[in-house]
Amino acid sequence: MAATPRSGDVWTRPRGGRKPKLTREAIVEAAIRLADAEGLEAVSIRRIASELGVRAMSLYTHIDAKEDLLDLMYDVVAEEVLVQGELPDGWREALTEVARREREAGLRHPWMLQLAGRSPRIGPNGLRHIEQSLAAAARLTDDPEGMLAIVKTIDHYMLGFITMEQQAAEGSPQRVQTTPLEQTYVRLLVERGELPHLKPFLETSFCSSDSFELGLKWLLDGIEHEYRGK
The missing domain is CATH 1.10.10.60 (Homeodomain-like)
Known part of the structure; x- marks a missing residue:
């Protein structure tokens, strides 16, 4: 007890x-x-x-209690996400570095996404991480709501991407053990020519470092256009 x-x-x-x-x-x-x-x-x-x-x-x-332990675990890993020293000068470079570190920590510790989903109590390192993220966004806009929206948008992209990576990872309990084309109905649809655009991708990985970087670039391009492209 x-x-x-x-x-x-x-x-x-x-x-x-x-x-x-x-x-x-x-x-x-x-x-x-x-x-x-x-x-x-x-x-x-x-x-x-x-x-x-x-x-x-x-x-x-x-x-x-165990809940305290989970909060402490989350905060220890949050330290891995912190950019040591000064953030890169440019807002894009700074936000990209933060997102990369979040992704790397998430892949090292897949359980972090589970804890993020339970809304852990934020500890000292978690607060410093949020502060760094907002500091990076502040180089693009001084509007507090805009800064928060930028950080949350990038976080949502990063969390969604590493969730797919984790599911596809070798050894993951959620990993699909067969390729889509090994499923009879998928093969039939392909043979009937009903999936011409999807066919080239069915035997390839949807998640890679290159696609993460490209998606992040597109996201930042859109954010930049919103604030500086008008």
């Missing part, structure tokens, strides 16, 4: 113990390794305790 919840959020609560053998950082790192290897469903207080060779109750000295 979890300890009685304490006041404040997980980032401001006091940490238990003096120089403890078990630390919050070690718990979160173990949880991330487990999620990377086996998926978010494998993450539990009992399983992490087993991985660390401690009793499950000892984890509650550092976290109140």
